[in-house]
Amino acid sequence: MLTTPERHLIEQPGLTTTVPREYVHRAALSEVLLAAWEKTGTDAFTVSAQWPRSHSFYTSEHDMHDPLLLCETIRQCGLLLSHTGYDIPFGHHVTWSRLQYSLNPQAMRVGATPAEITLHVTCTDIRRHRTVPTSMVMHFEAVRDNSLLAVASIRFSIHPPAVYERLRSGRADAVRLSESAPIPPDPVSRSVAGRRRRRDIVLAPTQERWRWQLRVDTAHPVLFDHPLDHVPGMLLLESVRQAGHALEPSWGALMPTSMDVSFNRYAEFDTPCWIEAEISSPGPVVARRSVRVNGLQSGTFAFTAMTEMTDMASV
Template sequence: MSITTERPEIAGRSLTTTVAREYVHRAALSEVFLTGWEKAGTDAFTVTAQWPRSHSFYTSEQGFHDPLLLCETLRQCGLLLTHVGYQVPFDHSISWSRLQYSVNPQALRIEHTPAEIELHVTCSDVRYRHSQAVTMTMHIEAVRNGSLLAAASIGFCGHSPAMYQRLRSGRNVAQTFKNVPTPPPAVSRYAVGRSRTQDIVLAPTSERWRWQLRVDTNHPVLFDHPLDHVPGMLLLESVRQAGHALQPSWSPMIPTSMDVSFNRYVEFDNPCWIEAEPLAGEVSAARRTVRVNALQGGAFAFTACAEMTDVSSI
């Protein structure tokens, strides 16, 4: 009896692995999408990534990758480069101040193999405190198969452990995470275009186009490890779901662009309200531009604009 073992092609006889999970602040190896990096010039880098053909949370819709998979890749890219490119220590806290991206929807098509992505990164407005980089903006062009997949920019802020403790009023991560309130009931899966209740981050209110942010710390992807505040990727998901909920449809809507300003941390122990509205004229069935705001304690935690696109129209 003969046994045939098929193996994937290995280009140039080189082997590929992911970057260390510590560089991208992930506990699960399966959630690390970056595969390598190199310096390309002064404040310039090239980062490589691979996307799986399917994912438990960043779900594939009618043959297209989820744009929020791009956002998670951008998040990981930013964290990696602050550590390896600017020697920011692992015990420093790094957070977004702003995220902008726009994707070419055609380049999101799922192929017969995982998507190989190149991220060409240029850093600007790098500010130092005592020789330590504390803020910067990363401008990123994502390329797939030689074609532009997306253009993006991310603003980052870094804080030393002592500064972060002052900023967070001495909050303890373990204790804060342990005492997160039970999430309220979710809106319907139809309203936000999600197939699993576990993935829904909005809870209904009595007001039209207004929801309570739903935070489930048992979610294995959004809460890969304990935190003392609501993570940014959950907030981006709330923008996507609110944009869909303005005019619910069985046809999937994906966020092909976003511009999000993060003003403050979203806390676990105080309700956060998500409000949305269409930005221009009537809400289109195929494409809509929406404004989404998060309010907590009477202040805007984030403000966002997003373009939602029906994947059947691509």
């Protein structure tokens, strides 16, 4: 059921605000990217978002918006619509099992004003326990200035608190686990990771080529906007991007223009997670390379990913 504040935002476009931060599981209002939403049909919605011209973590390199800003927007949409469109109570846990996106790099250019994004969302494969959804797939078409920006989808499950406690087997205390997480090892160089700030680097070097240890800094103000009991999906996506760049830093400035990521298990704080990458194929043109990235922890795959890294000089 549409709540009064959100319906009012849609009907009064002259008002400037964001959706409540609780709906997108953010502590900082500055990290809320969504402005309004409305239901447009059975299991169909429209969500409006705004991307800043500059962000503290999702930086605008070479006058291009960061593709992971799209992923964070999708993450927030999934949470917002779960709560408002499907009445999922606060306290329930949303767990990704797959994320896919493909974007038009030409539409990612930073303009003279913040980017206004419209997302057309359709929900499918909805499974319910009684009347409450337990899993679904959300499909997205993101539009900017009447041009298609990206297509994407996420598959996720929804767990009530008691179910999540059993699923996590004593690892659901976010505050305790965040505070007791090991100090992250020293990072790779900025040029290898393709990041300007040391604290934004999520890879640490190892003795093996194209293999790194995942750096988990639970004090990071964006990736850990609030305490979590496991490594967040956005940090794992960042490791895919950085590993794709670290394969060969001399390739230049690279943008992950597509990703297909399967999340197989929770990545924990107290056990090293190893990030491995390899070139899958050079792609049809030199400016694009397909890269495979895996995250391994305790001998099993925490996630597997394919990404296409595109040379921004070619865009």
